[in-house]
Amino acid sequence: xxxxxxxxxxxxxTQEDRSCELCVNSCKTCISRQVSICSVxxxxxxxxxxxxxxxxxxxxxxxxxxxxxxANYLYNINHGCVRISKTLPDGRRQIIGxxxxxxxxxxxxxxxxxxxxxxxTNVELCQMPINKIFAMFSKFPKxxxxxxxxxxxxxxxxxxxxxxxxxxxxxxxxxxxLIAMQQKSKQLKDIKENHVYLPMSRxxxxxxxxxxxxxxxxxxxxxxxxxxxxxxxxxxxxxxDRKHLKLIASGE
Amino acid sequence: xxxxxxxxxxxxxTQEDRSCELCVNSCKTCISRQVSICSVxxxxxxxxxxxxxxxxxxxxxxxxxxxxxxANYLYNINHGCVRISKTLPDGRRQIIGxxxxxxxxxxxxxxxxxxxxxxxTNVELCQMPINKIFAMFSKFPKxxxxxxxxxxxxxxxxxxxxxxxxxxxxxxxxxxxLIAMQQKSKQLKDIKENHVYLPMSRxxxxxxxxxxxxxxxxxxxxxxxxxxxxxxxxxxxxxxDRKHLKLIASGE
DNA sequence: CGTGCATTTGACCACCTTCAATAAAGGTGG
DNA sequence: CCACCTTTATTGAAGGTGGTCAAATGCACG
Numbered sequence: 082x083x084x085x086x087x088x089x090x091x092x093x094x095t096q097e098d099r100s101c102e103l104c105v106n107s108c109k110t111c112i113s114r115q116v117s118i119c120s121v122x123x124x125x126x127x128x129x130x131x132x133x134x135x136x137x138x139x140x141x142x143x144x145x146x147x148x149x150x151x152a153n154y155l156y157n158i159n160h161g162c163v164r165i166s167k168t169l170p171d172g173r174r175q176i177i178g179x180x181x182x183x184x185x186x187x188x189x190x191x192x193x194x195x196x197x198x199x200x201x202t203n204v205e206l207c208q209m210p211i212n213k214i215f216a217m218f219s220k221f222p223k224x225x226x227x228x229x230x231x232x233x234x235x236x237x238x239x240x241x242x243x244x245x246x247x248x249x250x251x252x253x254x255x256x257x258x259l260i261a262m263q264q265k266s267k268q269l270k271d272i273k274e275n276h277v278y279l280p281m282s283r284x285x286x287x288x289x290x291x292x293x294x295x296x297x298x299x300x301x302x303x304x305x306x307x308x309x310x311x312x313x314x315x316x317x318x319x320x321x322d323r324k325h326l327k328l329i330a331s332g333e
Numbered sequence: 334x335x336x337x338x339x340x341x342x343x344x345x346x347t348q349e350d351r352s353c354e355l356c357v358n359s360c361k362t363c364i365s366r367q368v369s370i371c372s373v374x375x376x377x378x379x380x381x382x383x384x385x386x387x388x389x390x391x392x393x394x395x396x397x398x399x400x401x402x403x404a405n406y407l408y409n410i411n412h413g414c415v416r417i418s419k420t421l422p423d424g425r426r427q428i429i430g431x432x433x434x435x436x437x438x439x440x441x442x443x444x445x446x447x448x449x450x451x452x453x454t455n456v457e458l459c460q461m462p463i464n465k466i467f468a469m470f471s472k473f474p475k476x477x478x479x480x481x482x483x484x485x486x487x488x489x490x491x492x493x494x495x496x497x498x499x500x501x502x503x504x505x506x507x508x509x510x511l512i513a514m515q516q517k518s519k520q521l522k523d524i525k526e527n528h529v530y531l532p533m534s535r536x537x538x539x540x541x542x543x544x545x546x547x548x549x550x551x552x553x554x555x556x557x558x559x560x561x562x563x564x565x566x567x568x569x570x571x572x573x574d575r576k577h578l579k580l581i582a583s584g585e
Numbered sequence: 586c587g588t589g590c591a592t593t594t595g596a597c598c599a600c601c602t603t604c605a606a607t608a609a610a611g612g613t614g615g
Numbered sequence: 616c617c618a619c620c621t622t623t624a625t626t627g628a629a630g631g632t633g634g635t636c637a638a639a640t641g642c643a644c645g
Contacts, residue, residue: 167496169584175496188485195489222474229481233440236484237447239491244419244427246498247543251601283624291499293602298625315610332421503633535592548633550593567642586645593640602631609624615617 113157116183121223137206152189161204176289254290255300256330365409368435373475389458404441413456428541506542508582
């Protein structure tokens with residue numbers, strides 16, 4: 082059992098209005114305040130964001146938005162893990178990415194979300210109306226610049242993922258994934274050095290890497306037998322030979 | 334032989350200074366002026382871009398930038414086709430995309446290009462210093478907004494490509510590719526209805542779809558035998574049964 | 586007409602998938 | 616807290632899609 086899955090006791094779904102002094106203060110301790118779009122705003126400007134945003138607490142395995150659905154909100158993740166995915170008509174699924182605290186999602190085109198988003202763990206989200214955020218761009222150009230920077234970074238990561246999906250072997254894919262997830266794990270509290278936090282299922286990993294569950298499981302076993310990782314207590318994996326792992330991930 | 338490959342007689346590589354009345358006028362007929370970032374500027378503002386940009390004419394098969402190289406310029410494509418790619422140390426290559434007139438590339442992070450760019454055909458490029466374009470953002474916020482919009486669209490296309498690479502079969506991949514390339518072909522002049530312009534090699538297509546040349550070739554043959562396409566005069570393919578092609582592309 | 590490169594086609598092979606069985610983990614109610 | 620059931624993960628065996636290797640064909644260009 083993992084403390085990160087238990088942010089607080091999560092009822093079924095709650096919303097908390099933030100247009101109050103108290104909630105402006107909550108921005109001060111928010112992870113997104115440090116890295117997401119809100120990071121570019123000064124302390125005396127942040128109330129403009131908190132006044133239009135709402136905090137959502139949601140239990141695991143819920144859907145927050147579906148591909149194609151009208152896009153009204155941007156979401157900052159404050160706690161928990163979200164998976165972003167696209168699916169083909171017959172159900173084949175590609176997970177675009179796993180998002181952790183400080184990351185945001187919800188940008189859409191033609192008013193429709195490009196992907197579905199679901200909670201892997203219990204999640205605390207900060208929900209912001211897209212149109213209001215965009216309206217703030219004229220007064221705070223730095224908000225737009227930050228969003229461009231984040232989108233550009235996202236694009237780069239996605240292009241790297243194209244290389245992975247198109248040209249890497251199953252083993253290389255899993256190693257790359259573990260390296261990437263360790264980077265994200267570092268941002269989280271209470272994660273031991275050399276440990277990777279993997280709250281998602283084998284099926285999620287498979288659908289992210291363009292493989293089947295079985296292949297993912299087999300590769301995990303092989304990496305374990307080779308002494309590169311240690312499959313200890315779920316949902317964690319320990320990296321024993323980081324140098325070797327990176328070597329495989331980069332394609333020898 | 335294809336007229337589109339022969340924009341003009343291209344020496345080895347030429348540059349043309351645009352800080353003159355004549356060149357401002359050339360913006361008026363430029364395709365990028367209609368769709369790329371310059372499209373948001375008024376006629377009386379465009380000289381600010383043309384004064385800092387240079388027109389490059391380059392012959393086919395040349396490299397314009399390499400992955401990791403210091404990024405100083407953004408490039409608008411005025412004529413021709415460019416391929417954007419990433420490679421693994423052992424040479425395995427993933428082509429991120431093929432760019433046509435009106436599209437731009439060169440956005441980078443940490444000052445290094447994320448990918449390599451090479452000319453597939455003879456190309457005419459409009460070269461703009463990145464820092465000067467970014468400096469214009471404060472005076473013309475709409476430039477930044479347009480760039481965000483383009484980057485966002487690019488991100489969406491790349492995410493679609495993830496679904497293709499991770500979850501589609503060889504046949505579905507090629508059909509999706511043909512559909513996408515037909516959309517791009519429509520923007521070009523002198524392309525017949527239902528014809529797709531494919532200036533790139535089989536090897537380029539393979540590296541874009543995560544396949545081998547042989548598989549791409551075989552799938553072309555199959556689509557031809559099934560009467561879905563007609564492999565006529567290079568570098569063109571005719572679509573005979575668009576409905577069927579789209580059906581396969583979307584995953585049945 | 587001959588050389589060189591790209592593409593097509595064929596035969597065989599391998600990596601990953603599919604199918605199937607077992608084991609482990611998680612959730613619910615008594 | 617444990618029995619029971621469901622879900623998820625692991626492992627094994629067999630099969631297929633796409634890859635590898637090799638040869639043939641086509642095409643551009645001198």
